[in-house]
Amino acid sequence: MTVSAVGLALLGSLFFAFGAALQQFEAASTTHAGLRHLIRRPRWLLGGLAIAVGTALHIVALKYGPLTVVQPMGVASLLFALPCAAALQRRRPRPGELAAAAVIAIGLIGLVLVVPEHTGDPHLGTGGAVALLAGAATASLALWIAAGRASPAVRAGLLAMAAGVLYGATATLTRVLVDGSWEPWFLLAVPMPALIALALLQRAYAVGHFGVSFAALQVADPLTAVAFGALLLGEPLPTGTASTLTALAAAALIAAGTVALARTSPMTPRPDLTAR
Template identity: 55%
Template sequence: MTALAAGVALLGSLFFALGAVLQQHEAARFQTPRMLVLLRRPAWLAGAAASAAGATLHIVALSLGPLSVVQPMGVASLLFALPIAAAMHGRSPGRGELAAACLVSIGLMGLVLLVPPSSQTPQLTNAGAVAMLTAIGLAALACFGLARFSAGAVRSALLAVAAGVLYGATATFTHVVVGGAGDNLWLLAALPLPAVPALMLIQRAYAAPAGPDAPGAKSGSGERGRGHFGVAFATLQVADPLTAVTCGAALLGEPLPDHTAIAVAFALVAGAGIAMLARTTPLTT
């Protein structure tokens, strides 16, 4: 059953990757993508369906095997996403991109494996929920504000951090609703508060142009890069679970990694991978 759980989780990661690539491919058509426009595009909807399938497979995998086996499989979505994205834009992924993706994956996998399992029932008070939404909202707003004065890979990364912290809050709410004692169902009504802005922000992160002078753009043509997909997706992959772990420790009493120095080292490895991705050739038309 453990091997089956790992296989299902790996398949879920493939669907997550495909969903992200399809959504980025459509969002990159607009410098400021609007959800009402994206919701009318079949390819973007197909990406949303693929992401939903990935989430469903992840839940199935968790029902079949332990968290320590299932969670690391989710890291593979970045390794799936970059080759798929490159193929959609008619090129092969560079060695630098794949090396950077491996660094991010190693760092994130190390962080995931260091988080000890918790056997207690998650409970979140009204005051805790409001405090979390306030803190997460302010953090996302700060990243969004900084992104407005940034460009290229930095803009993509800041928008992805904003989306990641909001998705981390969504994951915390979901964890309480699914694993709680049954008296936290009111949180279902609060789920859209972080989830909807997160969805909108990650589309902006996908669409953030690399600029007319980006590698791969034709000289003098004004052609814009199709965005730093690798940076946006990798940053989201790191910011989301880190936020969820932090919220779990601060509000739900769940344990933090035992070896803080090792956890910091893995976080630095993931950060170095994201920095490397920012220096690679962005997706171009």
């Protein structure tokens, strides 16, 4: 069963990576990176379908294997995404890109493994949900404002982090809807941060540094969900000297890998613009 879970999770990561690479290629290939324009592009929609399939496979994998085994497999999407993006750009992935992505992946796996699994049913009242949405919106807005004054690589990372924060908030609300007690208006609230996150992510992709934006998304999304889970749902955080040191070392690896990726990941060419 665990072997099946690992296989499904890896296959899901491949689909997710391919879908993200397709959407980034389309977003970077047009001057109009808004959702209203992108949903008219078949390849972008195909990317969205691939991401949906990858997400579904990951959910099925969780039914066959423990979270501590399945979640690290999801990190593999970062390693799959760079070769996919390079293939779409008709180039080979640079060794420095893959090395930096591997460092980030190791750091993410370290963080995932030290977070204890929560077995209780989550509860979130109206006040907690408002605090969650307001906190995510504030953090995302601050990152979006900072991105406007940053260099291209940093801008891509900040915009993707803003999207990741909103996706993390969406994941927290979704967990409550699936496993816990909630208010009826949560059903209307869940799509809002997800749609804004999707729009922000396309803006990040349009900048051109796919490796940086995808890595920032992979980091911000789970960390935000863990933070909201601890603050609002009472979920446990790592405790003890060993777990704390592991988390700090993992965070250092993620930071170092992201900086290296920003230096090695090339800008995505814009074929429909350069042809003019």
